[in-house]
Amino acid sequence: MTNDIRSRIANLSDQLHFHIYRYHVLNDPVIGDSEYDRMFRDLQDLEAEHPQYARADSPTQRVGSDLSGDFAKVAHPAPILSLANAFDEADLRHWEERNLRLLPSGSRLRYVLQPKLDGLAIVISYENGELIRAATRGNGVTGDDVTANVKTIRSAPLRIPLDPAAGPAPARLVVRGEILFHKDSFLELNREQAAQGLPAYVNARNTASGSLKQKDSRETAKRKLTAYIYDIVDSQGIELESEWQILRYLKSMGFKVLADASRCSSLDEAIEQAAAWEARRDDLPFEIDGLVLKVDELSAARELGVAGKDPRGAIAFKFPAEEAATTLLGITIGVGRTGKLTPTAQLEPVFIGGVTVSSASLHNYDQVAALDIRQGDRVVIKRSGDVIPYVIGPVIGARKGDETPIQPPQLCPFCVAEVVQPDGAIDWYCPNQICPERIMRALEFFVSRGAMDIEGMGPQTIAALIEERLIQDEADIFALQAEPLLALEGFAEKKVENLLSSIEAAKARPFEQVLTSLGIDGVGSTVAGLLTDNFASMADLQATAELISKAEASFLRNTLPLLPAAAADDSDVEKLRQRLRHPTTELAPRYMQGAELGPRLERLLRPLQLPVESLTLVAAQLQQLIDACRPLHTIEGLGPILARNIVDWFTDAHNQTVLKKMQAAGVNMKAEEKKVSGTALTGQTFVLTGTMSAPRGEIKALVEANGGKVTGGVSKKTSFVVAGDSPGSKVEKAEKNGVPILSEDELRALLGE
Ligand SMILES: [Zn+2]
Incomplete structure (x- = not known):
């Protein structure tokens, strides 16, 4: 025993x-x-x-540590304590009883109740009102100095009080808070990732932590983090008596505090409110994993003291798990329209957060390998909000030894083509363009709302049409005739009539929608909008893609033979070699802006020790490639990986055939004619940046209505940059390239407004 x-x-x-x-x-x-x-x-x-x-x-x-080797260490003025946990009402009552025994008899306790944020703890120091240091919690005694990164977070004031009327700044104030992503900012971040063709972030807390620990604070600044402050660690020159006063004081100084914190006159009241919090958990703008209950009177809290590493006067009340452990029964593999393989965990059904979950996303095989998830494992499943349940990882301690590692399949389960993992990709793909599963998914997407929006063409209809060999690709839809359809089971006259008329109507969808419906990897409606803003027709886009592809082929043909014979042990040379093999993603974007390609390229290629003639040739080839790439790669919001996907799609023979068939069937492939009412700006190219009096789209329409052209990136061909409030780096680029800069008023003056 x-x-x-x-x-x-x-x-x-x-x-x-x-x-x-x-x-x-x-x-x-x-x-x-x-x-x-x-x-x-x-x-x-x-x-x-x-x-x-x-x-x-x-x-x-001991307390946990988030210390990492990359940052200077900072000692906290007082230990940054953690909280003991309560999991149910009984735990809370037990906590209060114990506390009351430690206090003079007859004591009564009031509480402050606030949500427990699921973010990264931060300690920020102010001296005479000025932010002088910010550190992570670290091990509670020492943290990582992340001052430069925290300064990029707008809700963390650089100077307090924000409102001078709030009174003088305290001589010294060290506050504690939490840094996190609001749910919508996290979704937006993932939309941007998708637009760049990059994988989505899974866990908001880990991503916030990673964002705060960037070595380059400009990277942190790009992430929309929010800092909530809820406690004072140390101060000089202020006297406060309760938690409630602390929150009010922090607010008056200009910190973002939790607006919904409440003061409860008894534990009963707090317990009642806790239930209401739990009910509206999903409606909050941020993720919470419970509530924090603190004894309001600071004198009482001080008297209660600290037990181990937890102050007795405060407790975390954890919500019931939206996580549960269950058994991984097997893996099913989905194949998407791009051919991407997605593993899905089939689970022994388990009840989480009010629903029964029997399958969960595993994201990709890289993730499966990284987490070491094995068939037969006990796995922990998480479900939060409307996110598809996903597998967090195995319970290593529950292994019996007969669990088997999970490998990507060698063959596509639908068409038995050999699966491939493209260079640098995380995912595995079925490369077979006539894979029935890929065609099915592509067609489902093609007819869906937001794409070609063809009513009456549900998955069953598509499956029947594929089965009868009436359609084999997207373009075949437009060649459908009444006769063979009527011969199918369940296709009455009315139904066929409706289907054909919605197909007819789909031919006139806006160019942007047609482009979206093609299902190019990473090109959703947002990216399609960016493309149609910059290309007037499918033919223009295709011509650009072909030009890039040709320039790239020429680059590879001419420059690869110049490379010195492999020196296997030299990793610098090998890295350069890799870059030269992928010039459109690795070289062209980097050298697109700025002048004097030659000397910059020479610096890059120095380890290769190429003769001067070779360098000149590489530079000439790269310049040619850059010129070809410019129309596509200078579109703001469109990264090199996405550009690569677009070029690959348009230069693929199968896709070209489908496009030709669609064009022949009369599908719209042109941007709407811009209505031109004036010619004041004819022949001029504009780049817009910063905030203006009207949405960017309206200003753009105004320029175009007067014969001008609006592009995304500044180049020597740009006539003017129009800068609104807080303009971006484009103004610097304009100055470098000698492009004149106009204010919005000056632009309007050009139009005679
Ligand atoms: Zn396949």
Whole structure:
């Protein structure tokens, strides 16, 4: 019995150490927070009952650490404590009873209740009102200095008070808060990732942590992080008596505090409010994993003191898990319209957050390998908001040894083509363009709302038409005739008539929608809009893609033979070689802006020790490629990977055939004629930047209505840059290229307004 307990304590300690490392050091947890909390609490309970077996290195004896080697270390003025957890009402009542026993008899406690943010803890120091330092929580005693990065977060004031009327700045104020993504900012970040052809971020908290730990604060600035402040760690020159006063004081200084914090006159009141919080959890702008309940009177909280690493006067009330562990029964593989293989976990059904979950996303095989998820594993599933449930990781401790590793399939399960993993890609693909599953998915997408929007063409109809060999690609839809359709089962006259008329109507969809419907990897309606803003027709876009492809082929043909014979041990040379093999993504974007390609390229290629004639040739070839790429690559919001996808799509023979058939069938492939009412700007090219009196689209229409052209990137061909409020880097580029800069008023003056 005693040996049992001793080994259970040792076992739990070991497991928790592993998970702490995954979570805090690698930023890559393999179990969910609630699973971790449960294990942690089990260990705490066992140690409390059997202190003689508690190990000196027990995870309960130390706080977690998010320290990483890249940053200077900062000592906090006071320990940044963590909170003990309560999981139900009984835990809360027990907590209050224990506290009351420690206080003079007859004491009554009031509480402040606020949401527990699921972000990254931060400690910010102000001296005489000026932000002088910001540090992560680290191990609670020492943190990483992330001052430069925190300064880019707009809700973290650089100077307090924001409103001078709030009174003088305190001589010294060290505050504690949390940095996180609002749900909509996180979604937006993932939309941008998608537009760049990059994989989506999965976990908002980890992404916030990663964003704050960028070495280059400009990278942090690009992420829309928010800083909430809720506590004072240390101060000089202010006297406050309650938690409630602290929150009000922080607010008066200009910090973003949790607007919905409430003061409760009793624990009953707090418990009642907690239920309401839980009910509206999904409606909040940020993720929360519970509530924080603090004793309001600071004098009482001080008297209660600290137990281990947790202050007795505060507790985290965790919401029931939206995570659960279950068994991974198997993997099914989906093939999308681009051929991408998506593994899905088939699970023993489990009840999470009010629904039964029997399958969950595994994202991709890279993720499966990174998490070491095996067939037969116990896995932890997370479900939050409307996100598809996903697998967080295996419960390593539950392994029996007969679990089998999961590998990507060698053949497409639908067409048995050999699957491929393109250079640099995370995903595996079925490369077969006539794979029935790919065609099915492509057609489903093609007819969907937002794409060609063909009513009456549901998945069953598509499947029937493929089965009868009436359609084999998107363009075949436009060649459908009444006769063969009427011969199909379930296709009455009325139904056929409606279907044919909605197909006819689809031919006139706007160019942007037609482009979206092609299903080019990463080209949704937003990117399609960017393309149609810059290309007047499908033919223009195709011509540009072909030009780029030709210039790239020429670059490769002419420059690769110049490379010196492989020196396998020289990694710099090998890296350069790789770059030269992918010039449109690795070289052209980098050298597109700015003058004097020659000397810059020479610096890059120095390790190759090429003779001067070779350098000149590489530069000439690259210049040719850059010129070809410019119309596509200078579109703002369109990254090199996406440009690559577009070029690949348009230069593919199968896709070209489909496009030709669509064109012949009368599908619209041109942007709408711009209505030109004046000629004041004819022949001039404009670039717009910054905030103007009207939306960018309206200003653009105004320029175009007067014969001008609007493009995304500044080049020597740009006639004017029009700069509104807080313009971006384009103004600098304009200055460098000698392009004149106009204000919005000056633009309007040109139009005689
Ligand atoms: Zn296939």
